[in-house]
Amino acid sequence: MESEQHTEERPGSAKDVRICQSRPVDVPALWKQIRERAGEIVEDEHGLRVLLDDVILSQNSLxxxxxTRLARKLTREDMxxxxxxxxxxxxxxxxxxLVESAARDICAIVERDAACDSPLQPLLFFKGFMAISTYRVSHHLWGQGRRDLALYFQSLASEVFAVDIHPAARIGCGILLDHATSFVVGETAIIEDNVSILHEVTLGGTGKITxxxxPIVRSGVLLGAGAKVLGRVELGEGAxxxxxxxxxxxxxxHTTVAGVPAQVVGVSREDAPALEMDQQLFCRSMI
Incomplete structure (x- = not known):
């Protein structure tokens, strides 16, 4: 369900939005990999046995x-x-x-994050993945009209993961939220598939405009640490x-910008910078 406030969209700004249209994932095969890795770790790290048995080995699906993992992380006195x-x-x-989206996010992390060795790690240890998964729960609830509960999960994610994503925001699949701390997304933001985002990024509004x-963030965009994108601006594909x-x-x-305020510094060397994760600003000149 869309918010009734959302009536002032800039003409053409959100047409042909690609949300969760990236390549599908074999969820059962991914789940099998996660279980196999959990079984290996249990043999070596007995201190993780209770966690692994509860979250992975005693479960029958991703x-x-x-x-179970989110419940362990988000439990509080009020729930x-x-x-x-x-x-x-x-x-x-x-x-x-929701499960398919989570699977695509896990695969994105494994493929793009050099610090990730297996698909089990995001599920157990990476707060960026857990934060985006909590957002997906809140967005699901928002769409069902259960807005108070959706906002409750938003507040939990802010408290536990230091990530604040409004439940009404629209976010695609294959998202790498790296480190995640202080990531903020406003109510009417749109993030398409296959976007990579570093910590302390803000997708915010300006003033009191309703x-x-x-912002709209198109597919393949790489947002460097601490970037602030304000207002209904559009970051084109591969920027x-x-x-x-x-x-x-x-x-x-496919344009690279940097600075305060941001200025064009060249053309991205990669078609999809989000996939390469190269944050250097050495770009081929624009012609």
Whole structure:
């Protein structure tokens, strides 16, 4: 369900949005890899036996494992684990696309993050993955009209992971949220598939304007650490935003910008900088 406030969209700004249209993932095969790796770790690290048995080895699917992991992380006095676990399980069981999205995010992390050795690691240890998964739960609830519960999960993610994503924001699949701390996304923001985002990035609005007032991030964009993108600006497909930049205007596809305010410094060397994760600003000259 879309918010009734969202009535002032800039003409043409959100047409042909690609949300979760990237290549599919073999979820059962991925789950098998995760279980196999968990079994190997149990043999070597007995201190992790309880965690691995609870989250992975005693579960029968990726959705069940994800629900259990999030319940362990998000439990608080106002909602216990005994309450959270069946709620989250029910959500993942009722919406297979949530599990598919999580699988695509895991694969993106394995492929792009040099510090990730297996698909088990994001599920157990990477707060960026857990934060984006919590957002997907809150977005699901928002779409069902359960907005108070959606906002509750948003607040939990902010408290636990230091990541604040409004449940109404629209985010695609294959997202790498690296390190994640202080990542902020406003209500009407759109992030397409296969985007990579470093810590302390803000996709925010300006002033008190209502309606569609947050950025659109197209597929393949790489957002460097500390980048701030403000207002209903569009980052074109394959753009690269330098670390610490403040973006206040549209960025053309396959263009690299940097600075405060951000200025064009060249054309991206890669078709999809998000996949290469090269944050250097050495670009081929524009012709």
């Amino acid at each position: 959705g069940a494992a994800l629900a 216990t684990r005994e309450e959270l676990t069946p709620l989250l399980r029910g959500i993942f069981e009722s919406d297979e696309e 309606g569609d007032r947050h 690269k935003i330098g670390a610490g930049s403040v973006v206040l205007a549209d960025v053309e596809p």
